[in-house]
Amino acid sequence: MDSEIFLSNMQQEDLEAAMDLKTAEGWNQTQADWELFLTQHPRLCLVAKAEGKTVGTVTAFAYEHKLAWIGMMLVNPLFRRKGISKRLMLELMDRLSFCPTIKLDATPAGQFVYEKLGFKKEYSLFRWIRKPVSLLPNNDLSPWVFKLGILELRDLLELDAQVFGANRELVLRHIWRSLPGGAFVCREQGGIKGFLLCRKGSRYIQLGPMVAENDTIAKALLHQALMQLGEKEAVLDMAANRSEMKTWLEQQGFEMQRELIRMYLHTNACAGIPEKYYLMAGPELG
Incomplete structure (x- = not known):
């Protein structure tokens, strides 16, 4: 007889089990990431429970009440094929009825499932990974790349909101705090032409988000970040159509991994x- 499944709001005491589910999948999020979701949007963090334990999760982050991002869809392998992910999604979609646009990054297998729920494809991404490599440290910044301080983040908000589609100050500050030394900005003639933030994950450094006017600026920002990171393992998520950047990443020791499909529900307003928008913040943040 199948165990009865109950859905409820995520609580602080669920985070240990949520981390276990995340770790089992090899994902990179930290407990601080979970706490960001839970403290900012407690009604948009759900768990599925069976036999007295947490067996599934899903979260959403609402940007300005006009764009919501769904992530952290996890189900214990022993409880899959019981409709848990669909129930979690339907409940979360109902709670997000105030949001005109809902987005997520799906795996190719998940794309079909989300299409049945009404999601449409926007474009494809690829995850790139660079294994630890030996590089000589180079702390010299290019003439137009500067280290970014927490107080300067406010200077980026308007540019980021235009490129991303909504204001995400809370998320940018959260990412900066995880790795202040991995934040850079490109300035030319007094104007901001791009920026890059890096996040310290549980397994590797996530490069992104990164906004840049062109490939030259994107490469300069990434080069500086890679010099700072040295031998650390790094990953990034980039749109599939950037052929020149693909070649450059391969030259830096990156290898293309799995595909993700960026999808939206309702309108793509x-x-x-x-x-x-060169590098994404991550599948759970957009």
Whole structure:
């Protein structure tokens, strides 16, 4: 007889089990990431429970009440094929009825499932990974790349909101705090032409988000970050159509991994400026 499944709001005491589910999948999030979701949007963090334990999770982050991002869809392998992920999604979609645009990054296998729920494809991404490599440390910044301080983040908010499609100050500050030494900004003639933030995960450094006017600026920002990171393992998520950047990443020791499909529900009113959005913040943050 199948165990009865109950859905409820995520609580602080669920985080240990949520971390266990995440670790089993090899994902990179930290407990601080979970706490960001839970403290900012407690009604948008759900768990599925069976036999007295947490067996599934899903979260969402709402940007300005106009764009919501769904992530952290996890189900214990022993409880899959019981409709848990669908129930979690339907409940979360109902709670997000106030949001005109809902987005997520799906695996190719998950794309079909989400299409049945009404999601449409926006574009494809690829995850790239660089294994630990030996590099000589180089702390010299290019003439137009500067280290970014926490107080300067406010200078980026307008640019980021235009490119991403909504204001995400809380998320940018959260990412900066995880790795202040991995934050850079490109300034030319007094104006901001791009920036890169890096996040310290449980397994590796996540490069992104990164906004840039063009490939030259994107490469300069990434080069500086890679010099700072040295031998640390790093990953990034980049749109599939950037052929010149693909070649450059391969030259830096990156290898292409799995595909992700960026999808939206209802309208894509918060499309932003995809051609300037080089690296994503992560599948759970957009």
